[in-house]
Amino acid sequence: MGNLNIEQEAFALARAFLNEFSKLDPKHFRISNVKNSKYWKAFIKTVEMFGKNPEWDCYKFVEIQFYEFGKIYPFQLATKRAWDTYFDYYSRGEVDAEKNIAKSLLNSYQFIKRWEEKNKKKFFTHENYTMFNNISPYYLAISQSFYDTYCLMPEVDKKKLISENDLNIKRIMVVRNKKIFSKLKEALKNELR
Numbered sequence: 650m651g652n653l654n655i656e657q658e659a660f661a662l663a664r665a666f667l668n669e670f671s672k673l674d675p676k677h678f679r680i681s682n683v684k685n686s687k688y689w690k691a692f693i694k695t696v697e698m699f700g701k702n703p704e705w706d707c708y709k710f711v712e713i714q715f716y717e718f719g720k721i722y723p724f725q726l727a728t729k730r731a732w733d734t735y736f737d738y739y740s741r742g743e744v745d746a747e748k749n750i751a752k753s754l755l756n757s758y759q760f761i762k763r764w765e766e767k768n769k770k771k772f773f774t775h776e777n778y779t780m781f782n783n784i785s786p787y788y789l790a791i792s793q794s795f796y797d798t799y800c801l802m803p804e805v806d807k808k809k810l811i812s813e814n815d816l817n818i819k820r821i822m823v824v825r826n827k828k829i830f831s832k833l834k835e836a837l838k839n840e841l842r
Contacts, residue, residue, distance in 0.1 A: 653700050658707065659692040665711040666692070666723060672825050673720045673818065691723035699732055704739045713738050716749070719818030750787050750822065751829050757788035758836065773798045778806055786811055790819035791833060793842040 663683045670677050683689055699705055713735050714721055725731060760783065761772045772780075773794040781789065789795045789811060799807065799816070807813070820842070824830050833841055 653696070655693060655696050655700065658696045658700050659689070662696055662707040662711065662726070663688070663692045663723075665708045666726070669711050669715040670720070673715075673821055688723040691727055694727040695723075695731075698727055704736060709739070710735045716822070719815060719822070747826060747829065750826065751832075753785035754788050754791075754823070754829065754833065757785040760784070761788075775802060775806075778802060778810065781810055786815065786819050787823050790816045791823050791837070791842050793840055796842050 660680075660683070664680055667677060667680055667683075683692070696707075699710070700707075710731075711726070714726060714731055717734050718725070764772050771794065773792065775798060778798070781795070784795075789799075796816075799810075802810075823833070
């Protein structure tokens with residue numbers, strides 16, 4: 650990146666973060682006073698840690714963090730886990746989160762349909778809950794049949810599977826993508842939560 654202007658890059662990182670964060674939570678800091686916010690140090694630290702790497706792209710870095718972990722806070726950016734997650738996507742060339750979500754939803758939909766046709770019964774029942782790990786968490790988040798089953802499950806089984814908070818975050822990520830959501834409405838109809 651040559652001569653990195655840390656403060657300038659921290660502003661860009663804050664802007665990228667604010668763009669993603671505001672999709673999930675309207676309460677946030679203002680970009681105009683970010684230097685006076687409690688988060689400024691986290692943006693500076695993140696840039697100092699990762700900004701000189703040739704793979705660094707603050708916009709993609711933030712996008713991938715929200716895609717992988719849902720609602721996060723700035724201090725979670727300056728971690729080895731955040732960089733390793735980003736670098737894994739970067740090295741595989743997989744930085745298009747929309748495409749990955751759509752692919753995982755389609756694969757889950759096809760898997761469930763094949764299973765139901767073969768077994769002549771509904772997939773989402775408590776007796777099948779151990780198989781739910783094979784389904785995309787994004788699909789689980791938007792499936793009414795899954796949600797109805799999930800609400801009746803014992804807490805111990807829910808914890809093994811996915812938290813209600815994670816379900817809600819994944820659902821928001823699907824719903825906010827207009828293109829994917831409109832296709833889901835066509836395909837899933839009453840099954841869509």
